[in-house]
Amino acid sequence: QLIASGESAHVEFKSTIWFDINQSLKNPNYSPKKEAYIQDNIIKTIAGFLNSEGGSLIIGVSDDGEAYGLKDDIQFTQRKDLDGLELEITQLLMNVFSKEIVATKVRSSFPQFKQKTILRIDVKPSNSPIFAKTSKDQEAFYVRIGNLTQLMSTQSAISYIAQHKWNSEK
Numbered sequence: 155q156l157i158a159s160g161e162s163a164h165v166e167f168k169s170t171i172w173f174d175i176n177q178s179l180k181n182p183n184y185s186p187k188k189e190a191y192i193q194d195n196i197i198k199t200i201a202g203f204l205n206s207e208g209g210s211l212i213i214g215v216s217d218d219g220e221a222y223g224l225k226d227d228i229q230f231t232q233r234k235d236l237d238g239l240e241l242e243i244t245q246l247l248m249n250v251f252s253k254e255i256v257a258t259k260v261r262s263s264f265p266q267f268k269q270k271t272i273l274r275i276d277v278k279p280s281n282s283p284i285f286a287k288t289s290k291d292q293e294a295f296y297v298r299i300g301n302l303t304q305l306m307s308t309q310s311a312i313s314y315i316a317q318h319k320w321n322s323e324k
Contacts, residue, residue, distance in 0.1 A: 157212060157219055157267060161301040164209035166199045169216045171243065171273075173226035188230045190289030197250050201286035202296040202303035203277035204251070204259060205318075209298060214272030223270030236264055236271065243273070250287055255280065283315045 161167055169175055172188040196211065203209040214223045224239060231238040240262055247256045259278045264271050285293045295311035296303050306314060 156210060157215055160219070161217065163298055163300055164203075164207065166203075166209065166211050166301070166303070167215045167217050167219070168195060168199070168211065168213045169222050171196055171213055171224075171227045171239075172230050175222070175226075186226070186229070193246070194288040194290075197246075197286050197288055198294075198296050198305070199303050200247065200251075200260065200275065200277055201284055201294075202298040204255065204280040204284040205296060205314075206279065206298035208259075208277050208279040211275040211277065212272060213275070214270060215267060221268035221270045221272065224264075224273060239273070240264075243275075251284060255284065280320075282320055283311075283318075 156165060157167070159165065170192060172193055173186060174184070174189045174192055177184040177189075178186060196213070199211050203211070213227075215221055224236070228234055228236065228239050231242050233241070243262065244256065247260060251260075259280060261276045263274045263276075265274055266272075283295065285295050287293045295306045295314075297306060297314060298304075
């Protein structure tokens with residue numbers, strides 16, 4: 155039902171965590187590996203949800219609702235199974251945000267969609283501003299605006315942080 159409704163301010167689809175589907179289709183010499191720039195899209199989306207009203211990130215589903223599943227990403231994990239994938243995702247998120255944020259604001263599950271296992275990451279809104287560090291070592295402030303995750307300029311981030319209702323009850 156969530157996927158059928160499409161992307162919104164509270165729902166985002168990503169085809170993969172690390173695997174570059176486009177490269178693998180276009181370039182016969184592409185050697186699959188963990189791609190940091192694809193992983194960065196996951197980090198930015200979660201940061202955007204944390205700094206806004208929360209939401210659900212669905213990984214293994216394309217923007218048009220096609221089921222990819224997680225098999226291409228699992229190959230990059232040390233254990234090469236779902237448990238190993240969850241472990242590596244959790245470790246990544248704790249390195250980017252903090253153990254406290256991941257423990258209290260982020261929940262992962264592995265539902266089935268069109269006979270494929272996908273990853274659903276539910277994110278609650280943060281009680282305070284969250285800056286995310288991408289693979290390029292740049293800390294940045296992201297928010298969810300409509301169905302887009304937006305990088306905020308310094309001035310926009312200051313204004314947003316000042317005006318946003320950070321609720322310690324969340």
